[in-house]
Amino acid sequence: MQLPAQQVAVLETASADEATSVDALAAATELPPETVTGAVFELEDEGLVAVSERVDETIALTDEGREYADETLPEIRLYEAALEAGADDEPVSMGQVIGASGLEGGAVDIALSNYARKGYGVIDSGEITADADADPAADTEANALAALADVDDAPVDSIDIDADTLDQLERRGLLERHESTVREVTLTELAVTELMAGIETAETVGQVTPELLTSGEWADVEFAEYNVEADAERFEGGKVHILRQTAERVKDVLVGMGFQEMEGPHVDADFWINDCLFMPQDHPARTHWDRFALEQPTHIDELPDDLVDRVERAHKEGVGPDGDGYHSPWDEDFARALALRGHTTSLSTRYLSGEEIGDLEPPQRYFSVEKVYRNDTLDPTHLLEFFQIEGWVMAEDLSVRDLMGTFEEFYSQFGITDIQFKPHYNPYTEPSFELFGTHPTTGELVEIGNSGIFREEMLEPLGVECDVMAWGLALERLLMLMYGFEDIRDIHGTLCDLELLRETEVTY
Numbered sequence: 001m002q003l004p005a006q007q008v009a010v011l012e013t014a015s016a017d018e019a020t021s022v023d024a025l026a027a028a029t030e031l032p033p034e035t036v037t038g039a040v041f042e043l044e045d046e047g048l049v050a051v052s053e054r055v056d057e058t059i060a061l062t063d064e065g066r067e068y069a070d071e072t073l074p075e076i077r078l079y080e081a082a083l084e085a086g087a088d089d090e091p092v093s094m095g096q097v098i099g100a101s102g103l104e105g106g107a108v109d110i111a112l113s114n115y116a117r118k119g120y121g122v123i124d125s126g127e128i129t130a131d132a133d134a135d136p137a138a139d140t141e142a143n144a145l146a147a148l149a150d151v152d153d154a155p156v157d158s159i160d161i162d163a164d165t166l167d168q169l170e171r172r173g174l175l176e177r178h179e180s181t182v183r184e185v186t187l188t189e190l191a192v193t194e195l196m197a198g199i200e201t202a203e204t205v206g207q208v209t210p211e212l213l214t215s216g217e218w219a220d221v222e223f224a225e226y227n228v229e230a231d232a233e234r235f236e237g238g239k240v241h242i243l244r245q246t247a248e249r250v251k252d253v254l255v256g257m258g259f260q261e262m263e264g265p266h267v268d269a270d271f272w273i274n275d276c277l278f279m280p281q282d283h284p285a286r287t288h289w290d291r292f293a294l295e296q297p298t299h300i301d302e303l304p305d306d307l308v309d310r311v312e313r314a315h316k317e318g319v320g321p322d323g324d325g326y327h328s329p330w331d332e333d334f335a336r337a338l339a340l341r342g343h344t345t346s347l348s349t350r351y352l353s354g355e356e357i358g359d360l361e362p363p364q365r366y367f368s369v370e371k372v373y374r375n376d377t378l379d380p381t382h383l384l385e386f387f388q389i390e391g392w393v394m395a396e397d398l399s400v401r402d403l404m405g406t407f408e409e410f411y412s413q414f415g416i417t418d419i420q421f422k423p424h425y426n427p428y429t430e431p432s433f434e435l436f437g438t439h440p441t442t443g444e445l446v447e448i449g450n451s452g453i454f455r456e457e458m459l460e461p462l463g464v465e466c467d468v469m470a471w472g473l474a475l476e477r478l479l480m481l482m483y484g485f486e487d488i489r490d491i492h493g494t495l496c497d498l499e500l501l502r503e504t505e506v507t508y
Contacts, residue, residue, distance in 0.1 A: 001194050001197070001199050001200070002199070002200045002201070002202035003199055003200075003201065003202060004039070004042075004201070004202055005201045005202075006029075006031055006035055006036070006038075006039040007039045007042060007043055008199055008201050009029040009031060009039075010025055010029065010036060010039045010040060010043060010049070011043065011048060011049070011187065011191055011194075011195060011199065012195070013025050013029050014049060014185050014186065014187050014191075015186070016186060016187035016188075016189075016191070016192050018186070019052060019184035019185065019186045020184060020185050020186075021182055021183065021185075022036050022037055022040060022182075022183045022184075022185065023182075025040075025185060037183065040183065040185055043185075043191075047188060047190050048187070048190055048191040048194065049185050049186065049187055049188060049191060050185070050186045050187075050188055051183055051184070051185055052183070052184050052186075053181055053182070053183050053184075054181075054182050055179055055180070055181055055182070056155060056179070056180050056181075056182050057155070057156045057177055057178070057179050058153040058154055058155055058156065058177070058178045058180070059148070059151075059153075059154060059159065059166065059175055059176065059177050059178070060151065060152050060153050060154070060175070060176055060178070061148050061149065061151075061174060061175055061176075062173060062174055062176055064173060064174055065145055065148070065169065065173075065175055066149065068142075068145055068174060069145040069146055069148070069149040070149070072136075073111075073141065073142050073145070074101075074103055074107045074108075074110045074111035074114070075110070075111045075114040075115045075118060075120060076120075076136045076139060076142060077102065077103060077111065078097065078098070078101050078103065078111040078112070078115055078120070078128075079115065079120040079121065079130060079136060080101070080136070081097050081098075081100040081101035081102075082097045082120075082121060082128055082129070082130035083130050083132075084100060085097050085100060087121065087128050087129050087130035088129070088130045088131070088132040090129075091127035091128065091129050092127060092128055092129075093126065093127060093128075094123060094127060094128045095126070097128050098111075106494040109378065109384065109493060109494050109495075110494055110495065112377075112378050113378045113489065113495065114172075115128075118139065119131060119134055120134045120136075121134070123377050124377065126290070126375060140162070140165045141165060141168060141169055141172075141174075144161045144165050144166070144169060145169070145174065147159075147160075147161060148161075148175070153178060156177075171495070171497065172495060173495065205221045205222070205223050208223075236502065241501065242483075242491060242501060242504055242506065243387070243475065243476070243479065243491060243492055246475065246478065246479055246482070247369045247387060247475055249414075250369050250389055250475065250478070251367075251369055253410060253413045253414075254367045254391065254410070257365070257406075257409065257410065258365050259365040259366060259367040259391065260364075260365065260366050260367070261366070261367060261368060262344075262348070262350075262351055262356075262366050262367065262368040262390070263347070263368070264344075264346065264347040264350055264356065264368075264370075265341075266340060266341060266370075266371065266373075267294060267338055267339070267340055267341070268300075268338070268339070268341050268346045269299075269300040269303065269335065269336050269337065269338060270286065270334060270335050270336070270337045270339060271300070271303055271308070271311070271335040271336060272346040272349050272350055273339065273341050273342060273343070273345075273346040274286055274342075275311050275315070275330075275335045276307075276311055276346075276349035276353065276458065276462065277345060277349060277427065277428040277458055278314060278315070278427055278428045278455060278457045278458040279427045279428060280315065280326045280328055280427065281315070281328065281329065281330055281331065281334055281335075282328050282329070283427065285342070290342070290374060290375050290376075291339045291340070291342055291374075291375060292339055292340040292373050292375060293337060293338070293339045294338040294339060294340075297338060298337065298338060299333070299336040299337055299338060300336050300338055303335070303336060304353075304355060307353055307355070307461065307462070308332060310460075310461035311335075311461045312330050312332070313461070314457050314458075314460065314461045315328075315330045316330055318457060319456050319457045319460045319461070320456060320460070323456075323457065340372075340373035341372055341373065342373065342374050343372050343388060343390070343472055344368050344370050344372055344388045344390035344472065345390060345428075345470070345472060347368050347370070347390060348366070348390060348392050348470060349462065351366055352392075352394070352459070352462045352464055352468065353462040354462075354463060359463070360394065362394045362395050362396060362466045363393070363394060363395040363396075364393070364394040364395075365391075365392075365393050365394075366391065366392055367389065367390060367391040367392075368388075368389075368390045369387060369388075369389050369390075369475060370387065370388065371385055371386070371387055371388075372385065372386065372387075372388045373385045374386075378489070380486060380487040380488065380489065381446070381447075381476075381477065381480075381488060382488075383476070383488060383489070383492060383493055386474065386475070386476050386488075386492070387474070387475035387476065388472050388473065388474065388475070389449075389471075389472070389474070389475055389478075390470075390471070390472055391470065391471050391473075392454075392468055392469065392470035392471070393406070393468065393469050393470075394464065394467070394468045395466060395467060396466050396467065397467065398453065398467035398468070400431055400433075400453070402469060403451055403452075403453070403469045403471070404421060406469075407419055407435060407449075407451070407471070411437070414478065414481075414482055415482070416437055416478075416481050416482070418437065418438050419435055419436070419437055419448075420435070420437070420445065421433045421434070421435060421436075422434045422436065424450065424452075426450065427455075428452075428454060428455055428457075428458045429451070429452025429453055429454055429455060429470065430452065430453065430455050431452055431453060432450070432451065432452030432453075433450075433451060433452065434447055434449065434450050434451075435447070435448050435449040435450070435451065435471075436448060437477075438481075439480060439481065439484070439486070440481065440484045441484040441486060442486065446477055446481065447474075447477070448473060448474055448477040448478065448481065449471055449472060449473035449474060450471065450472050451469070451470065451471035451472070452469070452470065452471075453467060453468070453469050453470075454467075454468040454469070454470055476488040476491070476492060479491065483504060
């Protein structure tokens with residue numbers, strides 16, 4: 001019997017008494033593992049070897065996991081700092097505790113998202129408490145990291161850590177699982193017989209080369225068979241994030257509905273973000289607990305003086321014969337303070353006032369799909385930064401029916417037809433209502449936006465003399481309704497699930 005050289009090498013190395021792995025055969029024959037795998041499949045087809053397969057799963061810490069194993073988890077550092085600040089007796093400013101903990105960047109988000117989950121305390125309205133009975137020494141995730149610190153690609157079956165803890169560490173990106181197919185080879189009786197009779201090595205060619213073609217030798221050589229079942233290295237190509245894909249689709253839908261896109265600064269004056277919206281300066285949402293102020297620069301240099309005067313008058317005195325205003329202090333220096341925008345309605349005020357692109361005559365339709373920033377408590381439906389779908393229509397004699405109809409048309413483009421509306425209060429719209437959709441997996445109602453007709457107290461200072469209906473919708477909540485995601489942190493932020501993003505099919 002004649003066989004290619006690599007097949008002969010495998011037969012002479014394998015055993016009829018015990019199974020030998022492909023890796024062991026590769027090491028013994030000094031052939032690449034993929035070459036040995038191909039030879040094994042060909043020998044199996046000839047009935048010369050028997051091949052068995054099993055899947056081995058191993059685990060190893062990621063670089064981030066090893067970092068936390070050497071130091072400690074961010075939530076434990078936050079808890080220790082909270083205890084030091086006396087948060088076990090009374091609530092303490094979250095900013096103070098974060099500063100004392102030494103946490104920075106993404107580690108802050110990680111600490112906040114896991115702090116309450118583990119029972120270390122409560123975070124609410126910018127303050128933090130610490131449970132004096134919590135025991136970081138009993139933290140199963142921290143202990144698992146310590147146990148795995150010196151382990152590299154350990155078989156899962158050999159690790160004495162419960163499955164739930166391993167799953168949580170994997171979701172946090174602190175642990176990686178690796179699955180590998182192990183093939184073991186055993187010689188058959190036919191192979192033993194042929195080996196005893198003697199097997200000759202046949203010369204085979206693995207690929208066609210220019211030399212073979214030009215010399216004409218290709219007609220006389222024996223080509224090795226191409227094995228399509230042989231293992232190949234897996235490559236993960238990059239692609240557009242599903243959140244960005246959906247944002248672009250939202251833009252296409254709104255442009256198709258006759259809207260134009262707005263653009264504007266992420267950092268803006270409180271005047272554009274809140275004062276122009278008839279939001280009183282003593283409103284709780286305008287405190288440092290809910291907004292991200294800038295340290296440098298702290299204030300905007302220029303604002304339109306006549307518009308500032310009209311907005312101040314609306315706040316103090318109201319608008320129209322029945323207007324009453326807020327009867328609360330109004331400070332221009334506070335209005336000039338810079339902050340990360342908490343909503344993209346700051347773009348709407350810039351456009352409606354004429355300051356951005358000049359005076360607009362009705363009818364007009366504008367939108368934006370941009371990032372906004374809020375000092376919220378992290379949970380499955382809230383992040384510190386997210387995308388808002390802002391939109392407004394300027395026209396005569398608009399009604400709530402027009403607004404509802406716009407939403408029904410917009411969401412129907414994404415297969416969502418069960419929108420529900422609930423009356424609501426906003427300082428800048430009247431009437432106002434929130435929008436809700438049914439989560440396709442849990443069946444629960446999910447708030448997906450806020451809307452209403454802009455009040456006269458807002459429009460009159462801006463110089464708008466007709467109706468304007470407006471809304472702010474959450475892009476991430478739209479994804480939850482489209483794809484069934486239950487936690488937006490899986491798709492957006494420092495804890496996103498890369499495997500989920502790779503495997504989710506885009507819905508059209």
